[in-house]
Amino acid sequence: MADYDAQLGREEPVERSAAQREADDVDLLAGLRGVTELVADSRTVAELLGDVAHFAAVAIPNVDGASTALVGEPFKVRAVTATADFVETIDKVQYDELREGPCLTCMLTGRVAVSGSLGSDDRWPHFGGRVARMDVHSALSLPLTVGGEVIGAINAYAKARDAFGEHAVVIGMQFAGSAAVSVYHAQLLNAARARTEQLQRALGSRAVIDQAIGIIRSRTGASAEQAFERLTQLSQQDNVKLVALAERMVDEAVRRARARHRS
Incomplete structure (x- = not known):
């Protein structure tokens, strides 16, 4: 039973x-x-x-x-x-x-x-x-x-x-x-699946932040630590998330490079 x-x-x-x-x-x-x-x-x-x-x-x-x-x-x-x-x-x-x-x-x-x-x-x-x-x-x-x-x-x-x-x-x-x-x-x-997507987003965010750090270093000659600190300061000043600021900086650098190439 x-x-x-x-x-x-x-x-x-x-x-x-x-x-x-x-x-x-x-x-x-x-x-x-x-x-x-x-x-x-x-x-x-x-x-x-x-x-x-x-x-x-x-x-x-x-x-x-x-x-x-x-x-x-x-x-x-x-x-x-x-x-x-x-x-x-x-x-x-x-x-x-x-x-x-x-x-x-x-x-x-x-x-x-x-x-x-x-x-x-x-x-x-x-x-x-x-x-x-x-x-x-x-x-x-x-x-x-x-x-x-x-x-x-x-x-x-x-x-x-x-x-x-x-x-x-x-x-x-x-x-x-x-x-x-x-x-x-x-x-x-x-x-x-959710953890994988989260990790992929995190890796993508890290990649674009690293690119932005590279841009700052190429322009200022700063170390990686100094460039990251500068990026963080700009993020706080503009009240923009770090990854969003990094994406904007990378996109701007790409646009400038394309403009120079066309000219």
């Missing part, structure tokens, strides 16, 4: 038939294949999260809409994607307005959270009633966990009551395990 945080007092839904379970396995395989074939290095994290939500809606039985969320600051959500407008509304109510709900509980505890009657679920009295009035009664939140750390969650919603039994929980946990790896790798690649 799967270990998950279930709504107290709710009975397990009627067990699915062999044919339904076989169809569920086919859907799970399609969802897993989709999420494992995502090429993370050609898409942003937000785009990948959207794909994960889409494949979750395919893989997990009885889903009317799904979303994914990433952990940000303590008890805050950093990024959210959803497959349906009503899910976007639910997520805004949960994360921005009420600060309670199955996803937040799931990310806080690291356990699957499931409800089959949100309107009577004592765990989220404000959220549950609000969502039930939207004619959405079932929720399933699955933690995205890597190395024992929760990095986000997948949320599935259904308008029917008791839509997610233990069978759906087990399938969801299988899907979430693979999805977590894809999301984690996308985050790593995104961070590495």
Whole structure:
């Protein structure tokens, strides 16, 4: 039996038939294949999260809409994607307005959270009633966990009551395990890409500053240290960033050289 945080007092839904379970396995395989074939290095994290939500809606039985969320600051959500407008509304109510709900509980505890009657679920009295009035009664939140750390969650919603039994929980946990790896790798690649771009900008800035220092030295005969000090002083006097001043100085030197060449 799967270990998950279930709504107290709710009975397990009627067990699915062999044919339904076989169809569920086919859907799970399609969802897993989709999420494992995502090429993370050609898409942003937000785009990948959207794909994960889409494949979750395919893989997990009885889903009317799904979303994914990433952990940000303590008890805050950093990024959210959803497959349906009503899910976007639910997520805004949960994360921005009420600060309670199955996803937040799931990310806080690291356990699957499931409800089959949100309107009577004592765990989220404000959220549950609000969502039930939207004619959405079932929720399933699955933690995205890597190395024992929760990095986000997948949320599935259904308008029917008791839509997610233990069978759906087990399938969801299988899907979430693979999805977590894809999301984690996308985050790593995104961070590495950002560091590379930052380094490239830093190297480019250093190169143009060195060129400006060379120009000052050629004009004044100053040492490298003296030329850099002079460039810094000019930057402060003109209230211009050092790299911007250096670029302006290099561009001016190039224009003068071209003018001399033409004459």
